Amino acid sequence: MVAERTDVAAIVASAGSTNAGVIDDLAGCADVADGLGAWLHVDGAYGLAAMLLPELRDRFAGIERADSFIVDPHKWLFAPVGSCALIYRRPELASAVHTQHGPYIDSIRTGDDVFNPSDLGYQLTRRASGLPIWFALALHGVEAHRAAIRAGLRLAEAMADALDVCPETELVMRPELSVVLFRRHGWAAEDWRVWAANLLQRGTAFVAPTTHRGEPVGRLVFMHPLTPASLVDDLIASLTARG
Incomplete structure (x- = not known):
């Protein structure tokens, strides 16, 4: 065809x-x-x-x-x-x-x-x-740029692993690069908007939720090589916080 x-x-x-x-x-x-x-x-x-x-x-x-x-x-x-x-x-x-x-x-x-x-x-x-x-x-040099890219990939994998074992969340797919798409059970578009706004207000992260095949989902992008590994725990805590 x-x-x-x-x-x-x-x-x-x-x-x-x-x-x-x-x-x-x-x-x-x-x-x-x-x-x-x-x-x-x-x-x-x-x-x-x-x-x-x-x-x-x-x-x-x-x-x-x-x-x-x-x-x-x-x-x-x-x-x-x-x-x-x-x-x-x-x-x-x-x-x-x-x-x-x-x-x-x-x-x-x-x-x-x-x-x-x-x-x-x-x-x-x-x-x-x-x-x-x-x-x-x-x-x-090229090696410094390679190290910086690898840092983002490692954090994306760590975030994906944490989301995979968290009972409140589910990966949309395993990350191929440094973008992580995921669901938070029970959340709609407004919940994602409020979550992202709170993260920005607290200075935790700048996150722009997105959609995947029409479904509102979370989207995290890890690129800066100096992003601390502790951010993974902070993000999981923000997704599982009650009230």
């Missing part, structure tokens, strides 16, 4: 969805894209930073077949807000689509072999937003 489709221009897969941290079957998506002759783009804005960890590389198998992918250094690579890396397999195709022309632009072009980031996206004027992540990597 899929191979018979003629109206598919592109397939967008997720390498760590923002809401749940789910990683799509990238190799399977690549197979479908190849069969359709479609462009495969992978949205790794949040999760693809985890590819820095050798032990997680296999979760992203198939990323090498993408026509393009993104990762936002301002998310899990701890860069200032506003940085996004967009990578193309064949930059010349992107250039053919995005290059803009005008007398004031063409007059400064010196040849087709000159790299111009403005030819790879629709935005002409932009800040040098790649500089902060380059500087951080040059100063701290």
Whole structure:
């Protein structure tokens, strides 16, 4: 059925969805894209930073077949807000689509072999937003970034384990990365709102509840490498408090 489709221009897969941290079957998506002759783009804005960890590389198998992918250094690579890396397999195709022309632009072009980031996206004027992540990597090194990502993964696993054994709570799914989705038995959307507001007021955590397939659920994201392990106990206590 899929191979018979003629109206598919592109397939967008997720390498760590923002809401749940789910990683799509990238190799399977690549197979479908190849069969359709479609462009495969992978949205790794949040999760693809985890590819820095050798032990997680296999979760992203198939990323090498993408026509393009993104990762936002301002998310899990701890860069200032506003940085996004967009990578193309064949930059010349992107250039053919995005290059803009005008007398004031063409007059400064010196040849087709000159790299111009403005030819790879629709935005002409932009800040040098790649500089902060380059500087951080040059100063701290890749291993420091790997250690920071691992810290978030460890806390997410610890939180998931604690929720799994707590009688009042239930995991929606085991975390693939550092996002933990869970239920609190008997709670509706208003209960989640009040819980999150109380956590913020007490300075415990900033939590944004969400929905999963229409159901209000809790959502915790562990990213900051200096988050104390004691936060897990604090959150469990807040979920089991009476009155």
